[in-house]
Amino acid sequence: MKRVVVVGSGSGGTLTANLLAHALRRDIRASAASVELIGECPTHPFQPANLDIAFKGASPEKFVRQEADILRDGVRFSSDRARKIDLAERAVTTESGRKLEYDYLVIATGAVADPDGLPGLKEGSLNFHTGAADSHRIWEALKSFKGGKVVVAIAGTPHKCPPSPNEAAFMLHEFFLKRRMRDRVDIKFLTPYPRAYPAAKISAVVAPMFAERKIDVVPFFNVDSVDPKTRKVFSLEGDEADYDLLIAVPPHRGAPVVKDSGIGDEEGWVPADRGTMAVTKNDDVYALGDATAIPISKSGVVAHLQSIVVADNIISDMRGSSERVKYNGRINCPMEVGDRRAIFISSTFSAPPVDQKPSLLKYVEKRSFAVIYWRTLSGSLEPIFNIFFGQTRFPVDGTPSEGPPLPSAS
Amino acid sequence: MGDVIELLATDPAAKPDVTAWAARSGNEVVSISDEKDFVRIVVKITKKR
Numbered sequence: 001m002k003r004v005v006v007v008g009s010g011s012g013g014t015l016t017a018n019l020l021a022h023a024l025r026r027d028i029r030a031s032a033a034s035v036e037l038i039g040e041c042p043t044h045p046f047q048p049a050n051l052d053i054a055f056k057g058a059s060p061e062k063f064v065r066q067e068a069d070i071l072r073d074g075v076r077f078s079s080d081r082a083r084k085i086d087l088a089e090r091a092v093t094t095e096s097g098r099k100l101e102y103d104y105l106v107i108a109t110g111a112v113a114d115p116d117g118l119p120g121l122k123e124g125s126l127n128f129h130t131g132a133a134d135s136h137r138i139w140e141a142l143k144s145f146k147g148g149k150v151v152v153a154i155a156g157t158p159h160k161c162p163p164s165p166n167e168a169a170f171m172l173h174e175f176f177l178k179r180r181m182r183d184r185v186d187i188k189f190l191t192p193y194p195r196a197y198p199a200a201k202i203s204a205v206v207a208p209m210f211a212e213r214k215i216d217v218v219p220f221f222n223v224d225s226v227d228p229k230t231r232k233v234f235s236l237e238g239d240e241a242d243y244d245l246l247i248a249v250p251p252h253r254g255a256p257v258v259k260d261s262g263i264g265d266e267e268g269w270v271p272a273d274r275g276t277m278a279v280t281k282n283d284d285v286y287a288l289g290d291a292t293a294i295p296i297s298k299s300g301v302v303a304h305l306q307s308i309v310v311a312d313n314i315i316s317d318m319r320g321s322s323e324r325v326k327y328n329g330r331i332n333c334p335m336e337v338g339d340r341r342a343i344f345i346s347s348t349f350s351a352p353p354v355d356q357k358p359s360l361l362k363y364v365e366k367r368s369f370a371v372i373y374w375r376t377l378s379g380s381l382e383p384i385f386n387i388f389f390g391q392t393r394f395p396v397d398g399t400p401s402e403g404p405p406l407p408s409a410s
Numbered sequence: 411m412g413d414v415i416e417l418l419a420t421d422p423a424a425k426p427d428v429t430a431w432a433a434r435s436g437n438e439v440v441s442i443s444d445e446k447d448f449v450r451i452v453v454k455i456t457k458k459r
Contacts, residue, residue, distance in 0.1 A: 194427045220434050237435040238457065 002033045002318050005092055005102040007082045007257070009039025009067050011377065012289030012303030013108030019311035019379045021074035024318075028074040033318070035075050036100055038092070042067055042079040046373050048300070050128040051164060051336070053135040054247075055142070055171035060132035063370070070377050082109070085261040087282060104284050104314045107263075107270055108307075109255035111160055111290035111298055117251035118155055124228035125153070125248035128168065129160055141245060142175060147184030148244030153233055154191050155223035156251025160290060160298045163335035163345060165189070165249050166197060166206055172247075173213045174338040187214070188241055190221040190233060199353040202335075202345050209337055209358075223248070252298070254291060269293035274349065275326025276396060277310050283317075286310040296349075297331045304376065304385075305330055305392050312393065324396040330389055334366035342366045348392075414440070417451040424449055 004024075006017045017037040027033035049063035071077055081095040085107070092100045113129035115122035128135040152169045159165075169189050176182040189196070189210065195203040196210050196217045210217055222236040226246065233241045233248075253259075254268025263279070264270050270287040271280040274294045279285040288310050289303030296302055309327045316323050329349030336342045341358035342365070375381055417428065425442055428451050432439045436457035443450045 194430050200423070220431050 006106040008108035015307040050135040054128040054138035107287040113250040115250040120226035124226035125246040151243040153248040170338040325393040330392040413455040
């Protein structure tokens with residue numbers, strides 16, 4: 001009996017469990033394999049919708065499903081919290097007291113946004129990174145906002161969904177424009193990066209659009225603290241910014257179980273091979289998605305593409321093959337820029353993001369993803385994604401190439 | 411104040427970015443040197459609020 005335990009039921013954990021359950025369906029029926037998924041929550045949110053909930057007033061309940069309803073036959077799911085991961089014992093202990101022994105472990109425990117991570121941040125700011133309910137609080141605040149200084153701040157890196165702070169600024173502009181009160185609102189964008197977006201080519205697209213919309217970018221602003229009483233944000237560099245409404249991306253860290261088990265770095269990120277996704281010095285443990293220390297976007301598409309690599313490599317090992325595949329670092333993150341337009345930030349480990357022109361087509365593409373998301377988690381759309389993304393997996397023992405540069409998009 | 415930070419970066423963009431950060435924040439770039447697989451940047455903290 002080969003036992004796979006997947007810890008974490010976000011996009012990556014769910015897809016990995018589904019891919020494994022499908023590929024191993026005969027083994028599972030014959031009791032020769034098992035796929036056990038543990039997740040903290042019985043429900044599964046579509047996280048990109050937090051922007052719509054916060055800035056367009058979308059209903060949170062539209063974007064959530066029962067985890068059990070999106071799992072394939074063969075996945076054993078329990079809503080439980082992993083307390084301890086013991087790599088030497090090959091076992092995961094849960095909050096309910098269960099001890100799950102494994103032959104293969106997948107760590108997909110995600111990232112935790114923590115507004116308590118900086119002095120005054122929790123009291124002084126709202127955010128759309130800690131779930132749908134907190135995102136809805138932004139919408140409530142916007143509805144009653146009479147005018148003044150609105151500040152969007154990136155108060156820690158890395159954070160989930162790199163384009164989302166920029167999207168928030170664009171969506172705020174549009175919200176106030178529609179309410180005919182844009183002239184009564186100053187929008188300021190505080191970023192620790194040197195420019196409007198970390199990747200220079202994307203920043204070259206975003207910066208002029210921000211300027212045109214009078215969204216004031218303050219680069220090199222590393223948030224140090226917030227004073228909710230005087231409504232000021234302070235930076236490590238010694239600058240400050242006044243606000244009436246502060247929307248801040250909180251500092252993120254890895255899941256508590258990672259730190260408590262001594263398998264992550266100081267911030268709780270799991271060190272893993274950026275190609276095979278194997279956790280450093282372990283050939284039976286993989287990590288993927290937001291949980292890893294790999295310097296790549298913490299985003300759903302990355303978790304998705306890494307899940308396929310992990311599932312492939314586990315199945316290959318189970319079948320006694322030494323063949324492994326590696327991920328080429330492909331990302332494809334949409335950024336909505338308002339007026340029903342979007343761009344996509346696409347790159348690989350060897351090819352930086354390419355130039356972009358905002359388009360309606362890209363906006364529709366982004367929007368359609370909200371509809372197909374649930375089906376993508378089953379793994380059944382992989383043939384379509386393989387065409388869409390091109391090759392994202394390469395043999396480990398093959399050529400050193402991680403694929404050709406991406407074509408320049410228009 | 412006076413702390414010296416040595417930064418090792420594999421991203422070539424670190425050079426212009428750190429230089430721009432130091433210029434804006436009023437801190438000092440002591441040296442930038444290209445090593446085999448990375449760039450070594452030494453920064454002296456000369457301004458702190």
